[in-house]
Amino acid sequence: MAFRSIFDFSALQTEFDNAGINSHFIPLIWKHVLANPDCKWDEISSLPSAAYSLLKSKFLPLTSTLHSVAHSTDAVTTKLLIKLQGGALVEAVIMRYDTRLGKYGGKPRPGGPRSTLCVSSQVGCKMGCKFCATGSMGFKSNLSTGEIVEQLVHASCISNIRNVVFMxxxxPLNNYSALVEAIRVMTRSPFQLSFKRITVSTVGIVHAINKLxxxxxxxxxxxxxxxPVQDIRCQIMPAARAFPLEKLMVALHLYQKNxxxxxxxxxxxLNGVNDEEPQAHQLGKLLETLEVVVNLIPFNPVGIASQFKTSSAEKVKCFQKILREKYNIRTTVRKEMGQDINGACGQLVISEQTKMLAESSDLVTDIEDLHL
Known part of the structure; x- marks a missing residue:
């Protein structure tokens, strides 16, 4: 029998309840593991005697290991390659920012240095987005609650994490139960992240958005x-066929209302695909009745196999100007980070798995690493 992660909350709470152990000991155990990831259960003091035998027989402090770490040359991005108990590899990315840089609303920005962690929710992905490295892997498996939370544990040994993005x-919404439980763990002691500092990204799983x-x-x-229109979405995001834009917009209006x-x-x-002026107007009209922040993401093609090209800086600027000035939609342009360490999610995994075949140069870029 495979051991469970100590951060698999439902399993741990069930075992404690069955053994008559008070669940208020759980945060104490988590706190010790967060500070001592390589600990032995006997090193934790003040637990009931029954807890030690239970933990030794069924749980591990961490079921995953840090396979490798890659730092960008500018030291603002660190990419973690994490090996799961079953041997699969997933990625997590630490992105460092100083919120005091630049201005917001014409005034100096508050705050200071902070780190955002981009976490994975599955091994591979079944959405098949054509611009995404992870999509080219296909779907392998869902991560458990513990495997999701352990990415935060590994990252916390490297940097003080303030924000978490599921990108x-x-x-994420195709692994809904584990996602919800993992976020609840992250907002409890000892992590104590605020819900307002956690972001979940989705291609638009309508029924899950309605529950979220x-x-x-x-x-x-x-x-x-x-x-901005269904046919283009379907061309570049095959999963959009199952979640029509009209139904997605209804779900987003309801989500925002609630x-x-x-x-x-x-x-x-994407040059010549979705970046023309008429499409900027279509997007503006689609979103003008919602309170949104649009993040325009310059595509960074990797390898000659990519079927897409990068929009010019002029096109991106024009697109942004239309959304801002014609539709009063707050619009930002993504700052590219970690390009020298294969900043796209999925690239380190695929590179590792195909290293002997020297195929890493044929990967396409995944954009799911939005900084907030």
């Missing part, structure tokens, strides 16, 4: 829209 490998606010109130929602929060819109700029 790594996989479609009830299960995780105050969470940030990001939507990988990437096109949550009273802005929605983040991710829009990758």
């Amino acid at each position: 790594g490998m996989g479609e 606010h009830c299960d995780l109130p105050h969470l940030n929602l990001a939507v990988s829209l990437h096109a 949550s009273q929060q802005k929605i983040f819109i991710e829009y990758i700029m």
Whole structure:
């Protein structure tokens, strides 16, 4: 029998309840593991005697290991390749920012240095987005709650994580139960992240969006829209056929009505595909009745196999200007980070798995690493 992660909350709580152990010991155990990832259970003091035998027989402090770490030359991005108990590899990316740089609303920005962690929710992905490295892997498996949370544990040994974004490998809302439980763990002691500092990105799984606010109130929602009309979405995002744009927009209006929060819109700029002026107007009209922040993402093609090209800086600027000036939509342009360490999610995994075949140069870029 495979051991479970100590961060698999439901399994741990069930075992404690069955053994008559008070669940208030769980945060104490997590706190010790967070500070001592390589610990032995006997090193934790003040637990009931029954807890030690239970933990030794069924749980591990960490079921995953840090396979490798890659740092960008500018030291703002660190990519973690994490090996799961079953041997599969997933990625997590630490992105460092100083919020004092630049201005917002003409005034100096508050805050200071912070780190955002981009986590994976699945091994591979079944969405098949044509611009995405992870999509080229196909779907392998869902991560457990513990495997998701352990990415935060590994990253916390490297940097003080303030924000978490579910924009790594996989479609988070296709692993809904583990996602919800992992976020609840992250907002409890000892992690104590705020819901407002956690963002979940989705291609638009309508039925899950309709549940999300009830299960995780105050969470940030990001939507990988990437096109203002259904036919273009289907061309570059095959999964869009199952979630028509009309139904997605109804779900987003309902989500915003219930949550009273802005929605983040991710829009990758593909030359000649979705970056023309008429499409900027279509996008503006589609979103003008919502409170949104649009993040325009310059596409960074990797390898000659990519079927897409990068939009010119002029096109991106024009697209942004139309959204801002004609539709009063707050619009930002993604800052590219970690290009020298294969900044796209999925690239390190695929590179590792195909290293002996020297195929890493044929990968396409995945854009699911939005910084917020």
